[in-house]
Amino acid sequence: MKVLVPVKRVVDYNVKVRVKSDGTGVELSHVKMSMNPFDEIAVEEALRLKEAGIATEVVAVSIGPAQASETLRTALAMGADRGILVKTDATVEPLAVAKILKAVIAEEAPRLVILGKQAIDDDANQTGQMLAALLGWGQGTFASKVVIDGDAVLVTREIDGGAQTVRLALPAIVTTDLRLNEPRYASLPNIMKAKKKPIDEKSPDGYGVDVAPRLKVLTTAEPAGRKAGVKVGSVSELVAKLKDEAGVI
């Protein structure tokens, strides 16, 4: 069984993000970029399936600028078998990503696609769902456990108020949540080997996908600074304020 893992290059989670002075977005030049942490979990899950003898090949795909090949190398260093870079310098919205992935899937014919539930840059949480809809496949989102059962996959989902297990016929889409697994560190020998693993380069045009944005960003602004608080003199004053002013009790 082939498993496809889409991975996104995003601002590293340690970076303190700054808004560009003209408000068109956040500053991305010379900030540290890494693989979206949810996608790392996706790569890890695919690798575990391979180690369990269930998956036969793990293919990582990334859509983005030339530097996204570094993100693919990270996936290859973790243990993925090969990479596909769909190269574009444009801003690619979730719908366009889903369309490109659909085209990649048509070529690669994976039985399972595992991707992060959302990317930590725009937090859209849409790509997996859109992709499932475009393909007409079942979707198991926010997965905290994935078990392959013959021609189906059992996905335990994190939902409000607990967990829900769904059974999906393969092929299917799974999006990962934090508790699914703890991604491995790439081993040194695998980092060295990753250099020799192939990365195919493709383009959105080649797949016939128009990536032009459907949404318009009006402005990007820092959240308002925290206002100074007040000191209350007693517990009863606090309770009164919570009741009358804040209206929370």
Add this chain to the structure above:
Amino acid sequence: MQTYQPPLRDMRFVLHELHGSDTLKDMKGCEDITPDLIDAVLEEAGKLVTEVLAPLNPVGDAEGCKYENGVVRTPTGFKDAYKTYVEGGWNGIACDPEWGGQGLPASVTKFIEEMMCSANLSFGLYPGLTHGAYQAIVSHAPQELKERFLPKMVEGIWSGTMCLTEPHCGTDLGLLRTKAEPQGDGSYKITGSKIFISAGEHDLTENIIHLVLARLPNAPKGVKGISLFLVPKFLPKEDGTPGPRNGVLCTGIEHKMGLNGSATCQLSLDEATGWLVGEPHKGMRAMFTMMNSERLSVGTQGLGVGEAAYQSAVAYAKERLQGRALTGAKYPDKPADPIIVHPDVRRSLMTMRAYNEGCRALSGWVARNLDLMERSNDPEERQNAEDFTALMTPIVKALFTDLGFTNASMGVQVYGGHGYIRDHGVEQYVRDARIAMIYEGTNGVQALDLVGRKLPAHMGRYLRSFFHPVLAYIDSKLDDENLGPLVGPLGKAFGALQLATGHIAEKGLKDPDEAGAAATDYLRLFGLVALGYMWVRMADVAFQKRAEANGEAAFYEAKIATARFYIDRLLPEVAGLWGSIKAGKAAMMALDDAAF
């Protein structure tokens, strides 16, 4: 709070921009070592040290190692961290692929070593010792021993030690008493006691391979009668797995000033089975293969701790609000300004930064020569690199560890009273850094090595490997518009180094005490000039790059500003050192022993 992120940008600067990494792939065994591979390796190593090793640094300090009935337990978490480290293949990073290593050049591995020292010095000692033992075995042991022991040591499931010191013999190994009796089957029975053995006993690996200095029967007295033996904790069975327990027992561990997570053991050898490594009576030579590389590594420890202290100090200086800037409030919206506005705090931070980045650059230069020495195809280049490495080894060891301790202490100063209490973790750096000035040959011994061995070797040939390129560089840049103000003072300091060298050569020849009295000041003078040279060269690169730096101009501007700080504020120490050297031994040696 202990704060550490690997200084990857600065490492890339040193590796790629200052010393040029594109030529690495021309060296033997480095065909695949391209800049992007190096970056990927450094990045992943950085992840491992910050996420796995750094959190255990305060834990190891607070808990220390536990000794009970011959068994040593490392602090909570060390075992799991070691497993992660070994499974990632990092233990063999610098080892020969023939024995299962990755064969990466020192130019790359030195930075990973530095990161480990910054994140958790105590932890780093365990694999560090294994690597030292690996080198002695690779260079001197017979093939059969190599095949039996090296693959598991490279993998990291067995570890190594160096057993030199005995209760009555530290610096003077000629006094060594441990005995080795030949058994007629190629093995020896070794008996004696050893102390201060780092990683001598622990629970991280299934076997521990000791390299032990001992005397054969009828061996000549002094250092010329010492041989080196390989003594495993468990004797390997035919299938290579650990077999019966050998007669080497841990009888206790030391309670130390710092480095608490590292087990410093007393070992008792009672007819322990061992095998000879290298030739009889030539143990010191074999041991020195290991010691020279260990000395460079100890220098890296100084740099590593210094960097962690710097980052922790910067974090605090930016958040601690106290008082107002001398020139008026800089952050009027806050109840007070962060202390980073104060010139004296800046003095500390800039000093730490200038020392650290200077040492990193010099470390990169020495590492490049380590690679050339082993991997260049040109015999002349190999020889020159060997000369340079021999010359710089005592300087790197002593200067880096002196500065590392200075930096750790300055870090505490920036924290004020909060640095002196344990909770903030920065006093640990002071205690941990202190040992690096002592072990692997005290810094006083390093200075004697420089003055007594390295300067006179081959009629001063080693010096040429440093003096010639520095002199040529200074001459070529004197009229440079940007660099002129930096090159002038460097030229003056270099002049003082030349004078001091001549002075010691002349006086020391007549009276060894004169050389001894000048040695420590001379080593520091030499080291500060070497850092000065690195700083001017870094500024040189920064001036060239800042124009086309799109978005990174701030990095290069900071380099240039730090270069100016070093040249203007730190390099002048050279004049004082030269003054002390000139004064000679008279006042130092004047008192009778009884007058103390």
